[in-house]
Amino acid sequence: MTRRELIATVIVAAIAFPLVFAFAGAVADARARAIEAPFRAILGNARFEELMDGQGGVPHYLGASLLAPDFTLPEQSGGEWKLSDQRGKVVVMNFWTVTCRPCIQEMPTIELLADITKDWGDVEVVTVSTDRNWAEVEAIIPKNSRITSLLDAEREVVTDAFGTKLFPETWIIDKGGLVRLRFDGAFDWASPIALDLIRAYR
DSSP: HHHHHHHHHHHHHHHHHHHHHHHHHHHHHHHHHHHHHHHHHHHHHHHHHHHTOOOOOOSEEEEEEOOOOEEEEEBBBSEEEEEGGGSSSSEEEEEOTTTTTHHHHHHHHHHHHHHHTTTTTTHHHHHHHHSSSSHTTTTTTTOOOEEEEOOOTIIIIIIIIIOOOSSSSSEEOOOOOOEEEEEEEOOOOHHHHHHHHHHTTT
């Protein structure tokens, strides 16, 4: 290699290496943004940043260190449903009551979510009602619903175990039983953004 060729090689390398690093950084940043996008869309940029900085409280929760408390409740279709039996599945769990108008308004989106995810095999869509009896629940969720419908009339799970006071409230629990997201308020759970969020935990 001549001196001139060596100088040219050094110059090209000096120009190329920063460009390669800049490109790699841009790709990594784009991937991070793509992962964050559904969270930002659902939670809002400001609250997302707060949660990422470790600011708890309400509204919402985002994390990976809180193990969901185990519980067993009666199921509308008969028998009992236990949360720890769902390990290996993403659980989308909605707390609601028939006296909550936003709960009733969002329920069709939860029904649609259950229909969309029925063939995924690793997502369980669950609603937990705090109403007095199945007759009240079935005014909104019929027995033939694809939703797994549970009843917690004494609020031993909804209030005592999970601390929920206002409805609706939706929890996403990952395959290992960790609470990854709590969303306070109504949302379109069949929207593309919600589906992307759920897929992130599959």
